[in-house]
Amino acid sequence: MRLIGLGLLLLAAGLFAIFGGDPLGAVLFRLDPGILNLAQAVVQRYLLPVLWDDVLLPVLEAPSWVVPAIMGGAMTLFGWMRARG
DSSP states (O other): OOOHHHHHHHHHHHHHHHTTOOOOOHHHHHHOTTHHHHHHHHHHSSSSSHIIIIIHHHHHHBBBTTHHHHEEEEEEHHHHHHHHH
């Protein structure tokens, strides 16, 4: 788990170096323009429509490096705690 966490932290550092503070949604749009429309359709049709507006849009508006940094930090911390017993 620590290895995956460190990988996500390296990904966050790379995203910050390449894209700076660009929002995650803008970065995803640059990589694949159709992915956001597909994700919105899937979430609103097969999951909860409220999930798109209240949860995913704020995540997509955050800087691109924040999401992998939070996930990587949490996984590294939990892996370290698990290793200590």
